[in-house]
Amino acid sequence: MANPFYSGTVAVIGLGYIGLPTAVVLASRGVRVIGVDLNPVTVERVGRGEIPFFEPDLATSLSGAVALGNISATMETPVADAYIIAVPTPITPDEQADMSAVFAAAAALAPQLRPGAIVVLESTSPPGTTEELSRTLAAARPDLTFPDDVNDSPDIYIAHCPERVLPGRLMVELVENNRVIGGLTPECAERAAEIYRVFCRGEIQLSDATSAEMAKLAENSYRDVNIAYANELSMICDKLGLDVWEIVKMANHHPRVNILQPGPGVGGHCIAVDPWFLVGVAPEEAVLIRTARMVNDGKPLHVVQQIRKSAGRFREPVVACLGLSYKANVDDIRESPAVEIVAALAEQEPATTILVSDPMLSRLPASLASFPNLTLVKTQDAIAAADIVALLVDHNQFRTLSRKLLEGKVVLDTRGIWR
Ligand SMILES: NC(=O)c1ccc[n+]([C@@H]2O[C@H](COP(=O)([O-])OP(=O)(O)OC[C@H]3O[C@@H](n4cnc5c(N)ncnc54)[C@H](O)[C@@H]3O)[C@@H](O)[C@H]2O)c1
Structure with a gap:
């Protein structure tokens, strides 16, 4: 049965710790999902309903979604009504953000865009990345309008929706956690929210894309700073024999x-x-x-x-x-x-x-x-x-x-x- 909140097809790009559980929760709620990954082993395993990594409750949800016929996996980015990009954003050896996977995913999806499509960047990104993503897609598709060109009703809607799930509790937190969705325009945020309302029982807070990017980085830096305080204390205590x-x-x-x-x-x-x-x-x-x-x-x-x-x-x-x-x-x-x-x-x-x-x-x-x-x-x-x-x-x-x-x-x- 199709989902009452969102009836389009969603391509989830990157079937890792974030993308695969997201694809599975959408598919198990009746959304047609196509998972995309560069890794042929991941694609093959997901297609067979097998998890490529361990996460509690993911295996049963994935095999259920495959049995329902709502999820498939491919290495080629398909035409879809919405795209969720959940590819890695690591750092380079000199501690710079490595956004190459995001822009490789963008290059692969650009030719498939059709008017009305929604593109959501889930990957954790430096402030300004979603705007850059929009400019990149616009350069690849001059035949379409983007949020930068027209504020109301562009052909393509673009938003950032960062993830704050805890590995080990992914399947619970994906559904229960509050979400921030930052659109390049308010309408972009609202369009993206329609997809997340399919499974998110937490509060969905709408904002602009750069603030959403910044909020995610503020959360993780807060954690890091507080852990650093505890770690520094531990080294002082070791020195003092405490x-x-x-x-x-x-x-x-x-x-x-x-x-x-x-x-x-x-x-x-x-x-x-x-x-x-x-x-x-x-x-x-x-x-x-x-x-x-x-x-x-x-x-x-x-x-x-x-x-x-x-x-x-x-x-x-x-x-x-x-x-x-x-x-x-x-x-x-x-x-x-x-x-x-x-x-x-x-x-x-x-x-x-x-x-x-x-x-x-x-x-x-x-x-x-x-x-x-x-x-x-x-x-x-x-x-x-x-x-x-x-x-x-x-x-x-x-x-x-x-x-x-x-x-x-x-x-x-x-x-x-x-x-
Ligand atoms: N893992 C977490 O707990 C967590 C939590 C919050 C946010 N995030 C963020 O989510 C994003 C994804 O993280 P993850 O942990 O799921 O990564 P991951 O490495 O587990 O999975 C990423 C997947 O993307 C695939 N991939 C890479 N480039 C691709 C491309 N161009 N096209 C298609 N597939 C591609 C990889 O093969 C891999 O399967 C990152 O930005 C990360 O910072 C992760």
Whole structure:
């Protein structure tokens, strides 16, 4: 049955952690969805109703949507009534926003645009990107009118709708979270909102595109700055021989203080990346934001130094590193501080045996596979053989480990879960 809110066809470009769940929630509510991805394996798997990565409840929703006949996958951008662009926006090695995937997606969809089409940029982007996207599409399609040319009723409607879901709870948060939709004109925002009303039960706040881009970056930079404060405190406490977890707990008894929990660093595709977009557009003003990034980026090396200091006490040290993903209970290792810690340790301590364990991963990431002193083993085996146990990710399986297994080991708990 067609959806009563939106009856058009939606092409979702980029079938990753954001695009695929979005495609699936739309399709399972009766919208005809065509998923587009450059990766042939992803396209093949999604077409068969198989998830290309783990996310709770995604597998059942995808196979349901495929069974309904509402979703298909292709490598070629089709003609559609609406396009949602959810491709990666990483940073380059010199910390600049890499928007090449967004503009490659735009180049592929430009020839398919028909009057009345809606283009929504979901990828997290520096302020001004949606306007640039519109200019790029306009240059490719001089036969069509765009929001820049005519304020009312252009041929193509363009908006930015940033995503704020939490991996591990994607399928719930996609539906429940509030959304910001920024249009290049108010009508663009309203047209885009029609698509999101299909599945979004949260409040949909309409705005302009550049403010929506800025709001998303403000959210993630806020998180980064606050985590940096906790991480900096943890390094000060390490220097003074104090228990940071105890200090944070006491400080948080103040009615107006809420310090976050420190960790081994900040990873993932968002918080570790997006603040750089603000530094890029306002390098002189974004002093605190840049500093916070550097504090969080420095934390993995601090952890490496702590492990090496402990390893120095053993003749042939064996270190168990528990967890590789960038956060608990996901298999996503992008920008993971745990991977950085393990790689630096393997490189700096070639004589140390490093046993890695992560229940979410079945093999070592390529960046770790070639170290001769590093092996992926079962958690119990890693701990049993280790002199030092470094807890890097707070997966549920690690939280519930019997503390007896840790007796007699040097324990470095970067997440504070075994206190
Ligand atoms: N993952 C998150 O938790 C999260 C949360 C909020 C916002 N975001 C933002 O959403 C965007 C997408 O992130 P993601 O985590 O889904 O990325 P991802 O890497 O998981 O998926 C992106 C997909 O896009 C495909 N792709 C790349 N270029 C393409 C192109 N030109 N045409 C078609 N497909 C292409 C890739 O093959 C991949 O499958 C990013 O801007 C990210 O910052 C992500």
